[in-house]
Every structure is written in structure tokens, then in C-alpha cells.
Amino acid sequence: MEKIALLWKKFKDNKVRCGLCNHRCIINDGDYGLCGVRKNKKGKLYSLVYGKAIAKNIDPIEKKPFFHFLPGTKSYSIATVGCNFSCLHCQNADISQFSKERTIEGSGFTLGRDLLPEEIVENALKNDCKSIAYTYTEPTVFTEYALDTMKLAKKKGLKNVWVSNGYMTKECLDLIAPYLDAINVDLKSFSEDFYREVCGARLAPVLENLKTIKKKRIWLEITTLLIPTKNDSEKEIKKIAKFISKELGRETPWHISRFFPAYKLVYLPPTDTAVIKKAVEIGKTEGLKYVYSGNIPGDSYEDTYCPKCGAKMIDRTGYFIERFDKKGKCAECGEDLNIIE
Ligand code: SF4
Numbered sequence: 001m002e003k004i005a006l007l008w009k010k011f012k013d014n015k016v017r018c019g020l021c022n023h024r025c026i027i028n029d030g031d032y033g034l035c036g037v038r039k040n041k042k043g044k045l046y047s048l049v050y051g052k053a054i055a056k057n058i059d060p061i062e063k064k065p066f067f068h069f070l071p072g073t074k075s076y077s078i079a080t081v082g083c084n085f086s087c088l089h090c091q092n093a094d095i096s097q098f099s100k101e102r103t104i105e106g107s108g109f110t111l112g113r114d115l116l117p118e119e120i121v122e123n124a125l126k127n128d129c130k131s132i133a134y135t136y137t138e139p140t141v142f143t144e145y146a147l148d149t150m151k152l153a154k155k156k157g158l159k160n161v162w163v164s165n166g167y168m169t170k171e172c173l174d175l176i177a178p179y180l181d182a183i184n185v186d187l188k189s190f191s192e193d194f195y196r197e198v199c200g201a202r203l204a205p206v207l208e209n210l211k212t213i214k215k216k217r218i219w220l221e222i223t224t225l226l227i228p229t230k231n232d233s234e235k236e237i238k239k240i241a242k243f244i245s246k247e248l249g250r251e252t253p254w255h256i257s258r259f260f261p262a263y264k265l266v267y268l269p270p271t272d273t274a275v276i277k278k279a280v281e282i283g284k285t286e287g288l289k290y291v292y293s294g295n296i297p298g299d300s301y302e303d304t305y306c307p308k309c310g311a312k313m314i315d316r317t318g319y320f321i322e323r324f325d326k327k328g329k330c331a332e333c334g335e336d337l338n339i340i341e
Contacts, residue, residue, distance in 0.1 A: 003050035014043035037082030049080035052112035060319040076124035079136035117149035135163035150179035182219035241286035257294030306330035
């Protein structure tokens with residue numbers, strides 16, 4: 001379903017500028033934005049993916065990953081096609097880069113199945129999910145669809161969580177913030193070169209948004225995928241850890257994930273697990289309370305330890321979790337474990 005877009009302006013000659021993400025695309029009449037799912041039709045900008053889900057799944061919230069937000073609950077997860085990044089290592093390139101590599105209209109390829117916001121909320125409630133996750137691709141590019149769903153979800157007592165690259169504009173963030181309970185932002189690197197060459201974007205707006213998200217008191221977790229030779233130097237890992245610790249707060253969970261060859265980076269090897277473990281240690285040395293490994297099933301670095309006394313308070317094996325805490329406090333010493341229930 002097409003829907004008139006949010007946050008755009010019209011210029012002369014029927015050109016429009018989209019204000020959803022920091023690309024701020026200027027789009028000629030008949031053209032698409034960089035994300036491929038927003039089109040200028042006769043001087044008006046439309047979302048082409050409203051009500052069109054390309055993925056819907058019931059996932060453990062730990063899969064997003066969120067380790068400190070509603071642990072042990074299910075999240076109804078949805079996505080549309082399209083993304084404003086073009087990461088060379090994308091794990092979901094079949095749906096995120098879909099629209100950039102094929103012409104949507106008249107291509108014969110589907111944009112997704114009809115699934116209205118009301119149905120998403122209904123399905124989430126029916127399946128005992130505590131939240132709705134806007135995930136797999138970049139929710140910023142389907143903000144209209146997400147926002148309508150988020151408003152309905154809130155009314156029904158469900159939480160809303162985004163898994164995002166954090167590249168939305170300030171205006172977009174202001175729009176969604178009142179309905180957004182938690183967000184996991186991919187801080188992909190601490191280098192502008194990496195963002196430009198690997199993702200087709202810029203680092204600075206992401207850092208700005210992370211600080212704003214924290215100020216708005218939205219629960220924030222960070223994920224960094226370490227890619228061999230691209231962003232896995234100790235120097236860069238230290239820079240990310242310092243930024244999180246100083247600018248976002250020591251209680252911000254940081255997930256450091258193992259890369260596996262994908263999309264256009266199939267020629268690189270998987271990340272050595274020793275590199276991930278070293279990065280976790282660097283994060284802790286920089287004062288972060290909760291640093292986790294990702295994509296290493298059964299690893300002890302997936303567990304939550306009390307930052308004060310060191311006792312294990314949440315044991316995770318894959319998506320099985322066992323809790324020993326007392327209502328978010330350490331059962332041994334009473335320290336707050338920064339868990340949002
Ligand atoms: S969401 Fe971003 S990439 Fe897509 S049209 Fe708007 S500014 Fe361009």
C-alpha cells in the first residue's frame with residue numbers, strides 16, 4: 001500500500017527532499033530515494049512499503065539482541081524491504097538491498113505481504129509477546145508503518161523496540177521517541193572511512209543520535225560486529241568503548257559480535273573468537289558494566305555478572321535463559337543490574 005510520506009519538503013520542478021534519515025535525499029519526480037522504498041510522484045513523496053511486511057516472526061528478545069530489556073520474553077518482529085545503508089557485509093541483503101538491485105514496480109517481485117498495524121498488534125497479543133520489534137532491515141525507512149503500529153501497540157500495553165543503524169534525522173527521532181521503549185543501535189565502527197566505504201553513510205550523525213537517545217531516556221543497547229581487517233583493531237575497539245562509557249553511560253550494554261562471511265564480504269574469514277573475547281575485556285577495562293559476546297553460542301561472555309561482586313546473575317545458552325537475580329538486583333549483594341521489566 002502506498003502512503004503519503006512523513007517529513008519531506010517540496011522544491012521547484014516537483015523535486016522533494018526526504019527528511020527521515022541523514023541522507024536527506026533530494027528526489028526528482030518519478031525517482032526513488034537511496035533506500036529504494038520512497039518515491040516522488042508528481043512532487044509528493046510516498047512510502048511504498050506501508051502495510052507490506054516482508055518478514056514477521058516471533059523471536060526471543062535476546063535475539064535482537066536485548067539482554068537488559070524484558071529478558072526472557074517474546075517479541076513480535078516485523079520488517080519491510082529496503083534500507084538506507086548498503087553494508088557490504090549485510091546478513092539480510094536479500095530483503096534490505098532488494099529494492100536497490102531490482103526495479104520495484106513492474107518487476108514481478110513482491111514488496112511483502114499485506115499486514116496492517118492492527119493485525120500486527122493483534123498477532124503480538126495473541127502470541128503472548130510483550131513487545132513489537134521493528135527489525136531485520138532499517139525501520140527508519142518504514143517509519144510511517146512503524147509509527148502507526150507503535151501508537152496502537154502502546155494503547156494495548158505492548159512495548160516497542162527498534163533495531164537500527166541509528167541514522168535517522170533528529171526530526172524522525174523526535175517523532176518516534178514518545179512511543180519507543182528501547183533501541184539497539186549498531187555502532188558499526190568508530191571511523192568515518194569505514195562508514196563511507198563499507199556502509200555508504202556517515203558516522204557523526206549516528207554518534208549524535210546515540211547521545212540524544214540516552215538524553216530522551218530510551219533504553220539503549222549497542223551492537224558492534226567485528227569484521228577481520230575492517231574494524232577489529234584494538235585501537236578502534238578502545239575508542240568505541242570509551243565513547244560508550246563516557247558519553248552514554250557505563251550501564252549501557254555493549255554486544256560485540258562475531259562476523260561470518262556474507263553478501264559482498266564472502267572473501268573474509270569469520271572473526272577469530274579470541275579477538276571477540278579480547279574486545280569484551282577491553283570494554284570492561286574501559287569501565288563498561290555489561291559487555292557481551294555475540295554469535296558464539298554457549299560462550300560464558302553471554303552471561304550477566306553483577307558489576308559489583310561478580311556473581312553470575314543471568315545464565316544464557318543460545319536463547320535459553322536462567323535468572324538468579326532478585327527482581328533486577330544482584331541476589332548476593334543487592335547491586336542494581338539495570339534490567340528493565
Ligand atoms: S529514508 Fe533516507 S535514504 Fe530513504 S529517501 Fe529518505 S533520506 Fe533517502
